[in-house]
Amino acid sequence: MNPEFLDGLNDPQKAAVTIENGSALVLAGAGSGKTRVLTTRIAWLLSMGKASSQEILAVTFTNKAAKEMLLRIGLMLPYNLRSMWIGTFHGLCNRMLRHHHEQAALPESFQILDTQDQLSFVKRLMKNLSVDTDKFPPRQVQKFINSAKEEGLRYDSVDDPNGFNRPYIELYEAYDIQCQKEGVVDFGELLLRTLELLQRSESIRKHYQSRFKHILVDEFQDTNSLQYSWLKLLSGRSTGVLAVGDDDQSIYAFRGANVANMQYFEKDFKITKIIRLEQNYRSHGFILDAANSLISRNTSRLGKNLWTDSGMGECIRVFESPEDVFEAAWVVDEVKDFINMETSPSDIAILYRSNAQSRILEHELNKRNIDYRVYGGLRFYDRAEIKHALAYLRLLENQNDDTAFMRIVNFPSRKIGNRSLEQLQDVAKTLDLSLFDAIDNLEGKVSLALSKFKEMIEDIRNEINFSNLPETVDLVIRRSGLEEYYLSEKNGSERLENLKELVTASSGFIAEEKISSSIPSNFGISRRSSKNENIEPNKPVTLVDESEFDKNLNLTPLAKFLVNASLESGESQAGAGKAAVQLMTIHSAKGLEFDVVFVTGLEEGLFPHENSLSEINGVEEERRLMYVAMTRAKKRLFLSSAQARRLHGQVRYHQQSRFLEEIPKECLKKLSMQHDTNLNHASAFNGRKLNVENQTYGLTHNELHSNFSSNEKNSNNLNALKVGQYVRHQRFGDGIVLALQGTGSEASVHIKFEQNDVRCLSLAIAKLEKI
DNA sequence: TACCGAGTATTTTTT
């Protein structure tokens, strides 16, 4: 008897859901029902009695994906799913390490360094060791450490054939020692430490291997070598691993993701037949054709071709704007049209390559009173004031946390300057103490301000003995001086609001904890936990019912809250739930779908990003990113670019992205600004009539605007020139315009000539001919 | 010794 949720699945989907034994690799194209396959398989396993909820491990990359999975399984089955191990790689490793913290040589309440913390950690370490930060930029060191960990390498196993890495390796060693002293771990350490734990302890390994009968991996193409080894180690003889992925959507190579894992998986897990999901249920024909055609330019692919039976739909609209502000105006104008035509704002997404691009779009949306929601960017827990408050809390929880100490020792200002802190660091280093503990060993008057600080922290610690978590958070905000500080700051009110929000978040956290730990662990149909309990009667590791998992930890609510804050860096932002236009980077759009999608900033240098041009296979990864962007769209897709864009406070000029060339013309409909303005978009440009031929570039913002309203200025040949225009120079030959700058007699133009050199020529002098 | 202002470098994407 197959449960009804198999109905409506196509054949390959059904095959993936009902694999009986062994492992499988599912090559799931964009929009081919990947999540549905994963969740239906879990529901199928449970309801058919093939596995109990405790025998299933499902791993994703983002908290969002994990939550989505839980939600969808919850819709199919009325069980308590909390006991199931569904989570991110980092979340699950965190869970294991807490559980086996002794064997992993970690304090029970170890805290997690995020990327920012890690960088300041590295800086502090290097200063302590007097390493020249000009020769070895902290960022490089951080990257070195992280990539080593991503490959599963400790400092003593990093390859160093020519001795070039020696200083980095030494720093890596010192870094790990210091982390251990302070009782903190970074993201990579979570995974590496868990892997080593599994490698080292046969009993723990065997325990998990026999426990997890089914492992399901989402976005398998994004796994790095460390995660792959972890999966291999976790799966025992009788474990079936279902890996679902799409090599065309591999967009995280920059952080160590290794698509080759798909090939390794085929071999290591003895996959006889790859299941291909090629029917796309998401996008209309034009969108799919365009995406297929684009991605076919990539050389290394496992190969598949998506098809749909939902009709061709509308052409993709392409809009080239002279300036970023007009691009934004055009996008928002179109958005407004859709909203007027009763498209829900939440079905509309505006995507961009990098977070910095969101600002201008937000501005325009604000101006036109359209609700929107920005994902990513500065997350709640990344805000400075929140990090400050959390640092106080972290120091209270663990006084060895030097990162937290340094962050707040003089914030708000307590007249503790660099000199005092250097002395403190010296003492701490000599006596091998944490900074906090070293305060008592300081001599002379320098120690006064520091002693007072220490006293304050200890006072707070005494006080919070009698308060619950929200009270603690509130108390810290007041007693630390943060409240006072932000009250007196000009822009402090918003920050104060955020701090209040943190108190609210903490009480929400407590409430959630209470609810989930009060649910009895009863899984109805196929509970088979008794079987597990006998696996290793003589071994110290015993299976703990997951609903009891948290109870078995001695973590204070504060410690739990802090872990939660660093692991889920504030996915839930204010304004959720409301119908709002969705703004996000393409990376964070992966896995999502929308009726209407705008991909903005399609410019060479921006997308593909200039940094990618010098990386091996960089452009291919960018192309996959474009593929991901395009395949988010169900019904309508819009692509836009701007010739001039303000970036890092400067105006930069770009040509259109090569990706636009790589889409078949038949799928596209190109719009020009003039065309649009004259039709129905005049409003976006404040009623100004724009004539594309008369535009001038390279002017300052204000000049540009004044020129738009009155186009009589600039009668020189700057008028006729445009970025990307081919020109001929008597002496230098043919070239292409890269940028224009200045006005009047000051006007100059950057041209790249055929001999490959770029020259800056004065327009008043140089005779240029358009070709 | 601390603070303030000027000058300089910096930015892809995320757990």
Added chain:
DNA sequence: ATACTCGGTA
């Protein structure tokens, strides 16, 4: 635009 460093001043 923003974060961070450096040097001069209080």
